Amino acid sequence: MLDEEARVARQPVTETEARHANRGWWDGDADGYQAEHGSFLGEVDFVWCPEGLREADAHLLGEVAGRRVLEVGCGAAAAARWLATQNADVVAVDLSAGMLRHAVAAAQTSGVRVPLLQADGLALPFGDGVFDVACTAFGAIPFVADSGALMREVARVLRPGGRWVFSVTHPMRWIFLDDPGERGLLAVHSYFDRSPYVERDAAGVPTYVEQHRTLGDRIRELVAAGFVLRDLVEPEWPAGHEQLWGQWSPLRGRLFPGTAIFSCVKAS
Structure with a gap:
């Protein structure tokens, strides 16, 4: 049986362990x-990050009307529903039946x-080159061990010239403790340690896994795909935004970034 302190660590796990x-x-x-x-996320809204940046203001996906759009790791699918109101032909996927249950309820x-x-x-259940745009706001990417494979899978279902935009925790945040207060201003981890953050139950079975990649890692994954x-x-922390979200807070947000949004296109 693991004690409380040993249940949280940064250590390797398998892809199967991470998925389960x-x-x-x-x-x-x-x-x-x-x-x-x-x-905060809304029922019909596209919020990219805890900083509150909205697609309605940022236009990172470009013109979506009439485009086939895939949301990967959609959660409750608020972003997909917002895209539908912009006349996109959108499909939303997620691994979690629990989150999709909320997506069904919000649709109703x-x-x-x-x-x-x-x-x-x-393993996206679509043919090659069938989407014009793919996107995710903190979905899927942080939770798979082989995120390079996910980039290749998204590239497969996008047409040449298709757009891929995703947000993740800013890699530099992994240097600091996961704390929205002053303790979260202390750098304690190596930026170059790619070991995932793992929570385990008393029997030692992983119950939550989140992966870290550097900025360079992400760019190399994208280029390889x-x-x-x-x-x-x-995104900068906006003035007047006082809401906490996990490790995100006004204190930290005013000093260093919490979110990185990558905007890419599939090469012709």
Whole structure:
């Protein structure tokens, strides 16, 4: 039996362990996550990050009307529903049945419905080159051990010239303790340690796994998958925004970035 301190560590796990842990985590935590963050994310809205940057203002996906759009790791699919209101032909996928249950409920209350599929981001159930745009806001990418394979899978389903935009925790955040307060200003980890953050139960079984990659790692993954990086957006903490979200806080956000948004296109 593991003691409380030994249950949280940065250590290697297998792809299978990571997949099982995170599917179980998001299925079990779906209700709590939506209760805590649902009002911030909205039912029909596309919020890229805890800083509150919205696609309606940022236009990172470009013109989506009439485009086939895939949301990977959609959670409760608020972003997909917003895209549908912009006349996109959108499909949303997620590995977690718990999160998709909330997506179904929100479709009923909002009246905005999009096709929902339970699917692994490493094995998307679509043909080659069928989408014009793919996107995710903190979905899928941090939770797979081989994120390079996920980039290749997204590239496969995009047409040449298709756009791929995703947000993740800014890699430099991994240097610091996961704390929104002053303790979170102390650098304690090596930026170059790619060991994932792992939570385990008392029996030692992983229950939550999140992966770290450096900025250079991400760019190399994208280039290897056939993408061209067009922009790297690091949203600044907006004045007057006082809401905490996990490790995100006004204190930290005013000093260093918490989110990185990669904007890419598939090479012709």
